[in-house]
Amino acid sequence: MSVLRPMTARGREESHRAATPLELFFDLCFVVAVAQAGRQLVHALAEGHPQHGIPGYLMMFFAVWWAWMNFSWFSSAYDTDDALYRVVTLVQIAGVLILAAGVPRAFDRGDFTAVWFGYLVMRFAMVSQWLRAAHGAEGEERTTALRYAAGISLCQVGWLGLLLLPGHAKPWVFLVMAVLEMCVPPIAEHRHQTGWHPHHIAERYGLFTIIVLGETVSAATVAVQSAVDEHGSLGTLLPIAAGGLLIIFAAYWIYFAVPIHLHLASNSQAFLWGYGHYPVFVSAAAVGAGIEVAIETATGKAHIPTTAASAAVTVPTALFMLTVWLIHSRHQKRGPAQQLVLPVSAVLVLLCTFAGNRAVLAAGLVAAATVVVGVTLTARRAAREQDA
Incomplete structure (x- = not known):
């Protein structure tokens, strides 16, 4: 395994493209976050509070799912599997575990501090990956990578609303930010499609x-x-x-x-x-x-x-x-x-x-x-x- 190699786009027609052990390990760590969200849903429904449990579950699961999505599509397009790529991915996994630890407080008390910080760790790693991809690219491919890095960074700032705004506004902040998050990939890839397989x-x-x-x-x-x-x-x-x-x-x-x-x-x-x-x-x-x-x-x-x-x-x-x-x-x-x-x-x-x-x-x-x-x-x- 190389310590550092150029991060170039993978090809869509590449043969024998399969999930790597690192990707499987990444997925496995998400089980912790999924289990936390499910456990909170059980408690809310069993206590007769679906009006609280279902929206909370949907929000927490979106946070988990979207973090997984970001990595999965990037890795399909730019996985170099060198030492730096592995270390940055392990940093993302640490962010997932921080997010999972914060799910109960976010669910029960509306305290998103740990969830936001876990996302910050993951986003720091994800932005660094996109900047690295931009460094090794030219033309529209480079522009696409920079758009991803900028969009992810701006959305992370927007999530501060969950920490700064009053409780009744947080569901609306979450809804708006979720929509903005999902707009980043189509905007970033408007002129150039990444090489996902x-x-x-x-x-x-x-x-x-x-x-x-x-x-x-x-x-x-x-x-x-x-x-x-x-x-x-x-x-x-x-x-x-x-x-x-x-x-x-x-x-x-x-x-x-x-x-x-x-x-x-x-x-x-x-x-x-x-x-x-x-x-x-x-x-x-x-x-x-x-x-x-x-x-x-x-x-x-x-x-x-x-x-x-x-x-x-x-x-x-x-x-x-x-x-x-x-x-x-x-x-x-x-x-x-x-x-x-x-x-x-x-x-x-x-x-x-x-x-x-x-x-x-x-x-x-x-x-x-x-x-x-x-x-x-x-x-x-x-x-x-x-x-x-």
């Missing part, structure tokens, strides 16, 4: 989806174990555990049922697809939190209506199905039957909310049936095309 980006998003689903499995498993240890009510918990497992397995199958890298041919398609993954990731992680809430309600630890506890699972499950279809699966589906599977299943999952104590199991069965129907329709179409 379609297959590599698709793989990176797929790996993060697996990590989020893995955190969901972990959270649900711990919740079941704790409930069994405290209450011993296995008969009550088994339908929830079985339904939750079916949902998670189905979510994995649904997401990876189609190859998507061939669809990422231009920046406009890639931006819509990449930004559209926010509800995909946020709903996948929320399923685990919902299963925990359903378990706490079933064992009497949480005192909220059964319908509300069921909705904590069915709503994110339906959102996951619908969003995956909208940005991902529909590009590979052919004919009305295939196109309608996920939207119809999302509606059926929502209806399971009113199935009482068996709502999670019913939603899991619908999710499993969705996979079976999807596989059957795909096989039939493949057979017809082969015969033709």
